[in-house]
Amino acid sequence: MDVLKKLRDVKLRPTKQRILLANLILDGKNKHFTAETIQKEVSTKGHNISLATIYNCLNKFVNVGLLKQIDQQGEVTIFDTNVSHHHHFLNQNTGELTDIEPNEITFSKFPKIPRGFQNDGVEVLIKIRD
Numbered sequence: 001m002d003v004l005k006k007l008r009d010v011k012l013r014p015t016k017q018r019i020l021l022a023n024l025i026l027d028g029k030n031k032h033f034t035a036e037t038i039q040k041e042v043s044t045k046g047h048n049i050s051l052a053t054i055y056n057c058l059n060k061f062v063n064v065g066l067l068k069q070i071d072q073q074g075e076v077t078i079f080d081t082n083v084s085h086h087h088h089f090l091n092q093n094t095g096e097l098t099d100i101e102p103n104e105i106t107f108s109k110f111p112k113i114p115r116g117f118q119n120d121g122v123e124v125l126i127k128i129r130d
């Protein structure tokens with residue numbers, strides 16, 4: 001599917017930068033990346049976009065459901081093109097994330113959700129190292 005249609009479908013104005021980033025990111029493959037790695041990819045293609053602008057675009061993509069932001073401890077925000085519900089392995093040696101299908105994990109015990117709140121989703125991050 002072409003990225004112009006993808007952007008229009010979610011009512012994002014197809015600016016030059018959004019098109020450039022969408023072409024890099026939304027190619028249908030499941031990917032995990034940081035804004036920094038995207039900036040490097042952009043610059044190897046001969047373009048120059050500030051990190052702030054890249055964050056801005058990626059956050060907009062998250063807001064409209066084109067991307068997911070992975071909750072994890074630490075200061076680096078990781079974005080995910082697989083927006084369906086799933087879990088991850090985190091390779092502590094490389095920082096690489098690998099998807100885990102949701103049906104691979106079942107809970108035998110689960111805490112009661114505090115009164116006045118609802119369960120907004122559970123994402124498991126299994127840390128691995130060699």
Ligand SMILES: [Zn+2]
Nearest residue numbers: 080082098099
């Ligand atoms: Zn993922």
